[in-house]
Amino acid sequence: MRVYEKAPAKINLLLDVLHKRNDGFHEVEMIMTMVDLADRLTMEELPRDTIIISSQAGYIPLDEKNLAFQAARLIKDRYDVRKGVYIHLDKHIPVAAGLAGGSSDAAAALRGLNRLWGLNISKEELARLGAELGSDVPFCVTGGTAVARGRGEWLEP
Template sequence: MKEYLIKAYAKVNLGLDVVRRLPNGYHQVKMVMQSVGICDELILEKLESGIVLTADSREVPLDGTNLIHRAARLMQKEYGIGEGVRIHLRKNIPVAAGMAGGSTDAAAAMRGMNQLFGLNVPVERLMELGVAIGADVPYCILGGTALAEGIGEKLTALRPMPDCFILAAKPEISVSTKYVYEHLDAEGIAHHPDIHGMVEAIGEGNLPGILERMENVLEAVTVPTWPVVGMLKDRMLALGAERSLMSGSGPTVFGIFTGKEKAEAACEQLRKENLAKQVFLTVPVGAPQV
């Protein structure tokens, strides 16, 4: 195989709880993650040597700081790959959006190199390696619906989320994940999301049970600091969403719809307004097959 194309799917957090701040500065979390149909594409091609990264977006760094580059270098080193690789990124997932765009690209690079070079590395081993790139990378390798614990690297695959429509909107601001976690009073959280109950509802295929437990404790920092996030949540509900939530540390907000027509009308209306720069209508997707 000389060339391989792989899709890198975005994620949203159906529930996000922070259990406590760890002595090393990281946070112990409990989250339900869900892949959605918004995706980047990576085209991998063998070279004689080195790593060459190109992209169709100017927002993406192309040097060794890019998580794709780091993931490719990790795979070369770990498996003694003597050949090089050229990776071209077609960017569709919003940058710095709370949708794991960089992490899912890194995950796709690892999975892509596994295929391109015929390594036959089990998914579980790729996930173990991926945590060295970032806490969300193991989940992005797994994909689908999953419970994430620890710093996000302890994963339990769950039954696929029931069918629904997801309207995602990213306002024209950037939110620093580091800033949000640094300003979160982890020990002072008065109410924690019912993640256990959500996992049970997912296991039962109970969409209303999932929706009523959708919460994100990071909103306590992001919404007061960037009010447009709260405005988008309210707008989603006004346009007919069953539930609306911020994804990750933001600023992307998503709403869950059960009917296609209502979701399409809400998407069209939101695109006419000025609250969000990028608006997507999508659906949940399952775990990748390779």
């Protein structure tokens, strides 16, 4: 079985940095929205318990440094999945451009693996998992347009 997920880029329409928090993050209030520019992920189950990532982009890490890899590891560990996955990342979002490409890839991996492995995890729980990976991942899980608060994990459509 193969699962396909679109990983749209996001932009900040408004960003207000309120203050530095005790945990080292900044308290923010943002309005974020998705745009048409997107990466595309193809996920296929593997018989052995491993995570393999490939991409046509030669400038992104394909190991533990990749947020989609980290998302796969997180969901496997949290839900005791003993299957492997091959993820192909068709990269179109520029790296380090402030468009949340890596975060959106992680969110797409969470959504896709949820479907691939029939885990039936709610979108809210996927967003909570995503918050463990990065501040933009919860928004990228849900998408649309939203006000984000906290370090980005508290969302209001």
